[in-house]
Every structure is written in structure tokens, then in C-alpha cells.
Amino acid sequence: MSKVQRFEDLTIFQMARDLCKDVYAITKDGEFHKDMRFVQQIHAAAGSIMDNIAEGYERDGNKEFINFLYIAKGSCGEVRSQIIRATDEGFIDKDTAQKLYNDSLNLSKAISKFITSLKGSSITGLKHLKPES
Template sequence: MAIDLAVDCYQLTRGFPKEEIYGLTTQIRRAASSIAANIAEGHGRELTGSFIQFLRISQGSLKELETHMLISHRIGLIDEGEFRQMTGKCDEIGRMIRALIRSLQEK
């Protein structure tokens, strides 16, 4: 799911203006990629505490991505439908990460 979100972000930002290549385009792509990468890295640590820490970092990257999406929407780089679709995916992934953290804490 997080990898799908990153792929969607890459596809979405292809249509951004060239002057945004070092601005929002890069910021969105890095934040989106970071979500999945931190989940994977935390899982690879094999320690519950480390995994939870990396899941929390993923949550931060998710909020960063949501902020970049809001800015992109407000300045007209993405339309209402794209904004709702992307933030809906962010919300779903956020719920999944929170549920996983709760589950790991109960162990």
C-alpha cells in the first residue's frame, strides 16, 4: 500500500511544472518514498522497539506528504479530485500504521 502511494506520487508529479523539479516535485517524491522505506527498514531491524520507532518516522513522512499535497492543491498543481484521492490514501495508510503500532505495543 505504501509503495503504491509512492508510485502514485511519482506519476502525479510528472505533470508538475519544470520549475517545481527541485521544489514540490522532489519533496513529494522523497516524503512518499520515505514512508515505505522506513516501514521496511524498521521491519528489517527485527526488534519491536526499533520497528515502532521507524513506523513513527513513517507517520511523520506521511504528514509531510499530506502537507505537500495541500500546498499543491492550494496553488493549483493538483485538482480537487486528485487531492481527495491522495489524501484518502494517506488517511488509510495512517490508520494501518497506527493499528500496527498498537498491535506491536501490546506484545
């Protein structure tokens, strides 16, 4: 496992980025793109996952990072709910919906595992490390 030096190195960020790209892709065509309010909602929720992982990481402290990860996890649930609504409205087919749903659920689980590892870590964040003399 390579050392994480920036939020882009985090597996959960990479998973969130892939999910966000997939969400944007499904909203470009068909009936989905005609419901601009719904498109904006699902874009915001998917983007929020990435953004909260990034912002929390940049805070340099585990306590704040964990708070932002919980927000990101909540946004995963929001995306799953919106995928269900999009399927119910006929905006996306069931196979695509199932893939996105599973990807979002797996991301949520990965965020939970990451939170658990941060809570158990003896390192409380970069801002708490003493500078080298």
C-alpha cells in the same frame, strides 16, 4: 491471513508503495514537474514512508520497528501537507488531491493500528526468538 516473511508482505508497505507510485505519477506532468524542489520534497516524503517501514522491519526488534513506524507515520503527514500545497498552487485537481489525501490518511491510520498491535505483542521481534536446536 498469510504469514509475513519479509517487509514486502506487510499491508502497510504495500499501501505505502501504492501511494508512492501515485505521488510520482502526479509530478510527471503539468505545472507540477516545473517546481523541481517541490517535486523532490514530495518524492522524498512518499519514499520515506516505504523506506522506514522496510528499515524498521529489517531491524528485527519491535522497539526499533515501532520507532521507524512513527517516522513513517510522520512522513504520511508530510505528504498530506504537500498535497494541500500542491492543490493550493493548482498543480493537481481537487479530485486527485482528495484521493491522495485519503490514501495517505488511511495509511497513517493503518500504521497506527499496526504500532498498537506490535506494542501489545508478546513477541518482541525476530532477533529475540531463540534459534531452534
